[in-house]
Amino acid sequence: MYFYxxxxxxxxxxxxxxxxxxxxxxxxxxxxxxxxxxEAYILGLGGKRLRPILTLIATEAFGGVAKNSLPAALAxxxxxxxxxxxxxxxxxASIRRGKATVHQKWNINTAILSGDVMLIKAxxxxxxxxxxxxxxxxxxxxxTAIEVCEGQQYDMDFETKDHVSLSEYMxxxxxxxSVLLAAALQMGAIVAGASKKEQEKIxxxxxxxxxxxxxxxxxxDTFGNQDSFGKRIxxxxxxxxxxxxxxxxxxxxxxxxxxxxxxxxxxxVEDETDxxxxxxxxxxxxxxxxxxxxxxxxxxxxxxxILEELAITSSTKNALKALVLQLEDRKK
Numbered sequence: 001m002y003f004y005x006x007x008x009x010x011x012x013x014x015x016x017x018x019x020x021x022x023x024x025x026x027x028x029x030x031x032x033x034x035x036x037x038x039e040a041y042i043l044g045l046g047g048k049r050l051r052p053i054l055t056l057i058a059t060e061a062f063g064g065v066a067k068n069s070l071p072a073a074l075a076x077x078x079x080x081x082x083x084x085x086x087x088x089x090x091x092x093a094s095i096r097r098g099k100a101t102v103h104q105k106w107n108i109n110t111a112i113l114s115g116d117v118m119l120i121k122a123x124x125x126x127x128x129x130x131x132x133x134x135x136x137x138x139x140x141x142x143x144t145a146i147e148v149c150e151g152q153q154y155d156m157d158f159e160t161k162d163h164v165s166l167s168e169y170m171x172x173x174x175x176x177x178s179v180l181l182a183a184a185l186q187m188g189a190i191v192a193g194a195s196k197k198e199q200e201k202i203x204x205x206x207x208x209x210x211x212x213x214x215x216x217x218x219x220x221d222t223f224g225n226q227d228s229f230g231k232r233i234x235x236x237x238x239x240x241x242x243x244x245x246x247x248x249x250x251x252x253x254x255x256x257x258x259x260x261x262x263x264x265x266x267x268x269v270e271d272e273t274d275x276x277x278x279x280x281x282x283x284x285x286x287x288x289x290x291x292x293x294x295x296x297x298x299x300x301x302x303x304x305x306i307l308e309e310l311a312i313t314s315s316t317k318n319a320l321k322a323l324v325l326q327l328e329d330r331k332k
Contacts, residue, residue, distance in 0.1 A: 011319050015056045015066060019049055022070045023077070038102045038114035039121075042081050045097040050213075050323075051184040052077045058188025058202055061316035069191040072137060075125035076184045079141075082118035083148060085111055090156065091239060095232055119145075129191070136190045144183040151176025155241075164242045166251060170211070173244075177217075178210025201310050205320070208303035212327055215296045218243040220330075222280060223289055234276030240266050244295065245288050252286055300324050 027040045052073035059069040087093070088101040089111050095101065103111035126137050154172040158164045185206040189199045221236045222245055236243050246265065250258055261282060269275045283289055303324050307317060 011315060012053065012322075015053045016049060018066060019052050019056060019070065019073055019077075022074060026074060034106065034110050035114055035117060038085070038106055038110060039078075039081075039118050041105065042085055042096070042102055043078070045099055047097055049077065051080055051181060054181065054184045054206070055188040055191075057316050057319055058185045059192045061202075061310070061312035061320070062189050062192035062194040062198065063313070064188070064192025069188050071125045071128045072187045072191055073184070075122045075141065076180065076187065078118050078125065079122040079145065080180060082115045082122065083152070085115040085118065087152065089115075090152075093235070133190060137187055140183055140186060140190070144179050147175045147179045151179075158242045159240065161242070163250070164247050166244070166247045169242065169244055169247045173211060173214040174207065177214040178207045181210035181213065182206030198311060201306060202312075205303050205306040205310070208299045208306065209324060209327070212296050212299040212303065212324070215244055215292055215299065216327060216330060218245055219289070219292050219296070222283065234272070234280075237265070237276050237279045238272055244292055245283055248291055249283060249286060249288050296328055300328055 023043065027043070028036055029040070030036055055069050055073035055076055056066040060066045084096065085102050088096055089103050089108055093101050094104050101111075102114065106114075123138070123141070126134055126141065129137060151172055151174070154168075155176055158169075158172065182203040183206070186199050186203045189202050194202070218236070220233075221243070222234060224233055236245075249261060253261055264275075264282070265279060267275070304321060307320055307324070310317065
């Protein structure tokens with residue numbers, strides 16, 4: 001079941017089905033199999049397909065035809081999955097959407113090379129558009145791709161950085177997560193011929209949506225249910241990641257308490273389950289779970305405020321509003 005609310009489920013299902021059919025025609029079975037099979041595998045794992053659906057919604061929102069933005073939507077989805085494939089290698093992750101990651105199922109070299117070809121194919125998907133539209137899409141896509149890489153580098157830098165402020169963390173997730181959601185929406189607006197002003201608004205809406213989305217991911221990684229989340233709960237803790245939860249905790253503790261917390265968080269242990277439970281309890285003791293929920297609500301509210309300013313169709317505005325509201329309560 002998708003995480004979209006019932007009030008707009010029919011409309012969202014239509015976009016989801018449209019994209020699903022287009023995606024099914026994209027899969028290729030050709031040599032060398034070890035290059036292309038991993039791409040089909042990770043794309044076939046499913047997921048919410050949030051980014052391509054946002055592209056389709058944005059196109060219709062500004063008076064365009066959703067099917068005309070299918071190549072752009074697929075480019076976003078292929079690029080997104082390319083980043084997941086490489087991220088899983090860098091994070092040494094074993095599970096993606098409840099299944100073995102590509103480098104676990106094949107090997108690291110195969111995962112890297114398959115990811116490389118996915119990135120190239122994502123760009124080629126934009127070649128079907130007329131020159132003016134293609135240029136705008138490519139400029140945005142390239143800018144976004146660089147920012148995503150910058151976000152990933154900041155994320156890796158934070159692993160060895162002693163102190164990461166909340167503002168630094170928010171900058172990192174803006175690049176690593178939000179800009180791609182924002183770009184997905186703006187690409188749909190570009191295909192529809194929306195004005196630059198409206199493109200900017202829908203982009204900013206996507207930034208706030210992405211921040212709420214990533215913060216909810218942080219919450220679910222520590223306090224979610226593994227069966228519904230599709231990844232091991234506590235993975236960020238075991239990887240010693242400086243998430244919003246960690247950064248907020250660090251900002252609240254005294255120097256002595258902070259040193260004790262850091263020692264517990266960064267300690268290598270044999271009993272991983274015990275460490276996860278211990279850190280979860282410390283977060284709850286300082287109400288970090290409640291504070292991040294408030295932060296998610298803040299960005300959702302900002303997204304809704306921007307949405308009200310957009311000159312788009314009422315049906316698509318309501319669908320986007322429903323996405324924001326349901327995002328706050330998603331479990332996966």
